[in-house]
Amino acid sequence: MNGQGIAQILVYVVLLIALGYPLGLYMARVYSDDDFATRGRFRWLGAVERGFYRAVRVDGFKEQTWKAYGKVTLVFSSVFFLFLYGILRLQGHLFLNPDHLPAVPAHISLNTTASFITNTNWQYYGGEYTMSYLSQMAGLAVQNFVSAAVGMAVLAAVVRGVARRSRNEIGNFWRDLYRTLVYILLPLAVILGVILMSQGVVQTFHSHTTATTLQGAHQTIARGPAASQIAIKQLGTNGGGYYNSNSAVPFENPNGISNFFEVLAILLIPAGQVFMFGKMVGARRHAWMVFAAMFAVFAIGVAVNLPAEQHGSQVLRSSGVNITQGHGQNGGNFADKEVRFGIANSTIWTVATSDASNGSVNSGFDAQTAPGGAVPLVNLFLGEVIFGGVGSGLYGMFFYIVIAVFIAGLMVGRTPEWLGKKIEAREIKLAALGALFVPTMVLTMTAVAIVTKSGVASIYNHGVHGFTETLYAYDSQSNNNGSAFAGYGATSFSASLGAVAMLFGRFVPMLAALALGGSLAKKKIVPASAGTFRTDGATFVLLLVAIIALTAGLMILPALTLGPIVEGLMH
Amino acid sequence: MKNLVASIAAVVVITAFFGFAYPAVMTGFASVAFSHQADGSLIVRNGEVRGSRLSAQAFTWPRYFHERPSGTSPAYNAGATTFLNYGPTDPDLAKLVASNAKAILKLEGPYNPGLTIHDIPVDAVTTSASGIDPDISPAYAALQSRRVAAVRHLPLATVQKLIKQNTDGRGLGFFGEPGVNVLALNLALDKLGGK
Numbered sequence: 001m002n003g004q005g006i007a008q009i010l011v012y013v014v015l016l017i018a019l020g021y022p023l024g025l026y027m028a029r030v031y032s033d034d035d036f037a038t039r040g041r042f043r044w045l046g047a048v049e050r051g052f053y054r055a056v057r058v059d060g061f062k063e064q065t066w067k068a069y070g071k072v073t074l075v076f077s078s079v080f081f082l083f084l085y086g087i088l089r090l091q092g093h094l095f096l097n098p099d100h101l102p103a104v105p106a107h108i109s110l111n112t113t114a115s116f117i118t119n120t121n122w123q124y125y126g127g128e129y130t131m132s133y134l135s136q137m138a139g140l141a142v143q144n145f146v147s148a149a150v151g152m153a154v155l156a157a158v159v160r161g162v163a164r165r166s167r168n169e170i171g172n173f174w175r176d177l178y179r180t181l182v183y184i185l186l187p188l189a190v191i192l193g194v195i196l197m198s199q200g201v202v203q204t205f206h207s208h209t210t211a212t213t214l215q216g217a218h219q220t221i222a223r224g225p226a227a228s229q230i231a232i233k234q235l236g237t238n239g240g241g242y243y244n245s246n247s248a249v250p251f252e253n254p255n256g257i258s259n260f261f262e263v264l265a266i267l268l269i270p271a272g273q274v275f276m277f278g279k280m281v282g283a284r285r286h287a288w289m290v291f292a293a294m295f296a297v298f299a300i301g302v303a304v305n306l307p308a309e310q311h312g313s314q315v316l317r318s319s320g321v322n323i324t325q326g327h328g329q330n331g332g333n334f335a336d337k338e339v340r341f342g343i344a345n346s347t348i349w350t351v352a353t354s355d356a357s358n359g360s361v362n363s364g365f366d367a368q369t370a371p372g373g374a375v376p377l378v379n380l381f382l383g384e385v386i387f388g389g390v391g392s393g394l395y396g397m398f399f400y401i402v403i404a405v406f407i408a409g410l411m412v413g414r415t416p417e418w419l420g421k422k423i424e425a426r427e428i429k430l431a432a433l434g435a436l437f438v439p440t441m442v443l444t445m446t447a448v449a450i451v452t453k454s455g456v457a458s459i460y461n462h463g464v465h466g467f468t469e470t471l472y473a474y475d476s477q478s479n480n481n482g483s484a485f486a487g488y489g490a491t492s493f494s495a496s497l498g499a500v501a502m503l504f505g506r507f508v509p510m511l512a513a514l515a516l517g518g519s520l521a522k523k524k525i526v527p528a529s530a531g532t533f534r535t536d537g538a539t540f541v542l543l544l545v546a547i548i549a550l551t552a553g554l555m556i557l558p559a560l561t562l563g564p565i566v567e568g569l570m571h
Numbered sequence: 572m573k574n575l576v577a578s579i580a581a582v583v584v585i586t587a588f589f590g591f592a593y594p595a596v597m598t599g600f601a602s603v604a605f606s607h608q609a610d611g612s613l614i615v616r617n618g619e620v621r622g623s624r625l626s627a628q629a630f631t632w633p634r635y636f637h638e639r640p641s642g643t644s645p646a647y648n649a650g651a652t653t654f655l656n657y658g659p660t661d662p663d664l665a666k667l668v669a670s671n672a673k674a675i676l677k678l679e680g681p682y683n684p685g686l687t688i689h690d691i692p693v694d695a696v697t698t699s700a701s702g703i704d705p706d707i708s709p710a711y712a713a714l715q716s717r718r719v720a721a722v723r724h725l726p727l728a729t730v731q732k733l734i735k736q737n738t739d740g741r742g743l744g745f746f747g748e749p750g751v752n753v754l755a756l757n758l759a760l761d762k763l764g765g766k
Contacts, residue, residue: 007745008745008746011745052584055580055584056577056578056580056581056584057573057576057577057580058573058577071574072574072577072578075574075575075578076574076577076578076581078578079575079578079579079582080578080582083582083586137590137591137594138586138590138591139590141589141590141594142585142586142589142590145585145589146585146589174577174581177581181585181589186593189593190597193597194597194600194604197597197600197601197604197605197608197609198604198605198608199608200608200612200624200625201608201609202608202609202610202611203597203598203601203605203609204598204601204602204609204610204611205598206610208650209611209613209620210620211613211620211621211622211623211628212619212620212621213621213622213628213629214621214622214628214630214635214754214757214758214761215628215629215630215631215632215635217628217629219622219626219628219629219647219648219649220648220649220650221611221613221622221623221626221649221650222649222650222651223610223611225594225597225598227597227601227609228593228594228597228598229594243652243701244651244652244653245652245653245654245700245701245702248652248654248699248700248701249652249701249703250625250626250701250703250704250705251611251623251625251626251649254612254625255739255742255746255747256741256742256743256745256746256747256748257742257743257746257747258742259746259747260742260746260747312693313659313660313664314659314660315659315660315661315664315665315668316664316668316693316697318665319665319668319669319672319688319696320672320687320688320689321668321672321688321689321691321692321693321695321696322689322690322691322692322693322710323693327710328692328708328709328710328712328713329692329693329694329708329709329710329711330694330708330748331692331693332693333659334693334694334697335655335657335659335664335697335698336642336654336655336656336657336697336698336699336700337697337699337700338699338700338701338704338706339639339694339699339704339706339707339708339748339750340704340706340739340747340748340750341747341748342747342748345746345747345748361700362700363700364654364655364656364700366654366656366657366658367654367655367656367657367658367659367664368659369659370659370660373659
């Protein structure tokens, strides 16, 4: 069928591994090598790093326990929370506000601040007409870097905990934060930003311009400093668009080349972190198996979405127009898709962005066919551990790995081990907390939102579809994805409940992961024996995928039957 | 307390660097290295901005190639892009596709004897994701070529040659799908003169 499209997908996968692997090894060095950038030509970088520690008055080389690490993560995030909330509330009195926009309303500010601090980028506001330049640049855009870096720093600490033996400490927050920002995110963002500009992504402080069209009408063309922001929104699994139609807009994503680099950037760091983990704990085969489990779910998504979209929707097939590929067209379900991307590049983006908890789009999800559109929905309900958000995806996966080896241990009747460490009651409790907390919260909040008057006020479409909207809204926010299902309104109730969902959905699993890392760091390594369940083979991959599907399925399936499934049966 | 002081200092330093220095340096670099692209790929003729190569604009006159339908308000609004968000079984989608197809048959039919709805490529009747998709499929351009040639009294081969010249191939010959840039094509036609 779509030969050229499949070739593009294969090249994507090959390049993702070819670039993700060396990036993973590089990140492992950044997080493990105390002397990184202290010698040779890049000595000055090390001097700048030490200057930063002096400026903020911390000792960046002092090791911290998981509790100390978690505490400073919370304090740092809280200070940034207040700072961002303050900017949004006071923007009317601050500079860089040429359109004289007033303060952002309190409940929208609360939701937006939580959204950007937690790497969610759920948007209850319209960018152009709500946020001043100051709020966009110095407020929201900064969080694209910082929220990504916090997740990545925590992952580095947890991985150290897995790797170390008989230790109490798992690293230093400030050093991990600084090194993530300056040695990983900044260079990648600059490279990607320059590539995007060269292809036509706008990057200017000039305001909107007006064109006189060939037929003599006037057309407004919105511009802005987009390339620098889009680079980090893709790399840091943020996803909030500069324009409303996000990365479908030519000024954000002008051609096949820019599209390829953007969609590559979405999965690059999450994929690289799997290899980083393998390198840091000295278990490369195990890391490849974790990658295989993630990749399997990713591939299933592509295999479902691509043929469904190429086949076209019911309405288009019965309309009589030509939807067959060939003779100068790409064909298929072309509603809310762009000519320069076609079907295959829309598919790969759909799957990548919903796996990675990114949330940016280059085609409209609502217009996708029923089986095609089910892919991003299911990916969301899997809890964002298939690659997942930067940092948070892999430490979320650790919970499932611990549960998988525990269940394998139960089956053979031995104490479960993971990478030579005994998994005991404390680790299981933390893993269960990390894996089950978010789905439990989603169900509770959805229940509250559909039985209270103030909750129902947010629903646009009543009946079954309204339930789906509600479920999706709290699932997207709790999982820190941020993609929206059209039609769930912002009331002060829904905006506040959403803010709580995002904050707890971010920080509860994060602290559980840090505690798990701290607990594993203390343990000794026991030599593998004949009874040890091997975590570097195909059996492990199957078991891991099954555990993820089972956990998500058991938690969410009853709710899905009340919403999307009933809806599907009604048509 | 120590954490609090450090966090406040870090917020200031990080905001100064990532909130101001980073976008400013990137913008400065863009204005030197890629000034045309960074400015919006604007098409300027006789000192007047006529549009952007990266945005569709409204073409209704028969002498021009027409764009794909747009879901923005007004159509092709490059200041407020939007998806149409009609679901795959939405009756509104069926109505929209049918009325778009009917309009195309009426416009192109006289120049293409025997034209039926089965000859209309799907991108011609569906809205794009951005609402300002600058491209149409080569198939839709071919469908419009006879009308434009006839209205402008040009040989069909000339119009076909211009279509070819204004078709953006796949990036590096591989990435993405080919598309005909409608604004560039219409500008090339106007340059030829004729009515």
